[in-house]
Amino acid sequence: MRETPSAPSGPLTPLVDPFQRAITYLRVSVTDRCDFRCVYCMAQDMTFLPKADLLTLEELDRLCSAFVARGVRKLRLTGGEPLVRRNVMTLVRSLSRHLASGALEELTLTTNGSQLARFADELAACGVKRINVSLDTLKPDLFRQITRWGELSRVLDGIAAAQAAGIRIKVNAVALKDVNEHELADMTAWAHDRDMDITFIEVMPLGEIETHRADQFLSLDSVRETLSRRFTLEPLAMRTGGPARYMRASETGGRIGFITPLSHNFCESCNRVRVTCTGTLFMCLGQEDAADLRRPLRQSESDEALHHAIDAAISRKPKGHDFVIERASAAPAVGRHMSVTGG
Ligand code: SAM
Ligand code: SF4
Secondary structure, three states: OOOOOOOOOOOOOOOEOOOOOEOOEEEEEOOOOOOOOOOOOOOOOOOOOOHHHOOOHHHHHHHHHHHHHOOOOEEEEEOOOHHHOOOHHHHHHHHHHHHHHOOOOEEEEEEOOOOHHHHHHHHHHOOOOEEEEEOOOOOHHHHHHHHOOOOHHHHHHHHHHHHHOOOEEEEEEEOEOOOOHHHHHHHHHHHHHOOOEEEEEOOOOEOOOOOOHHHHEOOHHHHHHHHHHHOOEEEOOOOOOOOEEEEEEOOOOOEEEEEOOOOOOOHHHOOEEEEOOOOEEEOOOOOOOEEEOHHHHHHOOOOHHHHHHHHHHHOOOOOOOOOOOOOOOOOOOEOOOHHHHOO
């Protein structure tokens, strides 16, 4: 991997969008492939992108480094399943140089945990301090139904290995009506008992799947109501610039996050952008507008064209999204799957 990307002529300025929001957080999908087929995320029979369309690990490194040079302080690798990308640790090792230099505050990932036992020690050695693990149930049979292909015990082993390596784990669970709805309080107690925060996510209308979204949708207002029967919930002021709001359960001392992209608007403080594994930059998870960064990456060894493309894209970052799940329409608000944009 290259040590330093070549810079364009002139100083590299921090990225600020038209609404004066500094862009300090980049999420990068390193693959659209996955070893699971979660029912809300993918169709059973997914067609994945041709390998040649994917950015190489070197290109991903160049792209991330360009954003770091423009003031991105937090980098999250996601997917698809980031840990099934071949040789992904080469990328993590290379990106960790930005942690060592102090340019990057945090290098992290969102994973389904299936490969975590294998990679936990190396991730910790690269300076990864926190990881989000997606886990929607603690019942092995239900886990298999939700993920179609997954094995719960592997994820639990992965979490244990990461914790043993000194990595903090946050559990992310998608709240699914009638599916894990009645287990969410037990999952909270389980997570807090193991010193993990837990965040609940509402289903978002991304990509065509077989099931109707409105049948899966469970409002987090209702989840909060259920949890408040078991825990005393104190609101926390903590904000991350993202869609999560946090509460503390007095009985456990642990935190509970609520990501409610549909019921509440969180866009005014948005500090993030997303890049797909093909180098498409999405300025908003809920809008179609995008910029191609693969062409400028491939067109020259220098990063000048890349920086120009990034500038042009950030100048178009919209004020917010307009997600709606309508009963009348089964069509998703946004055609791409979450596994393409990255969660
Ligand atoms: N494979 C990794 C994982 O599952 O953590 C990373 C990618 S996955 C797309 C990131 C997150 O998006 C997961 O927590 C997943 O539950 C969530 N997700 C996927 N599709 C979603 C949808 N339609 N609505 C809400 N969350 C979704
Ligand atoms: Fe794979 Fe993550 Fe999507 Fe599940 S949510 S299918 S683990 S990418």
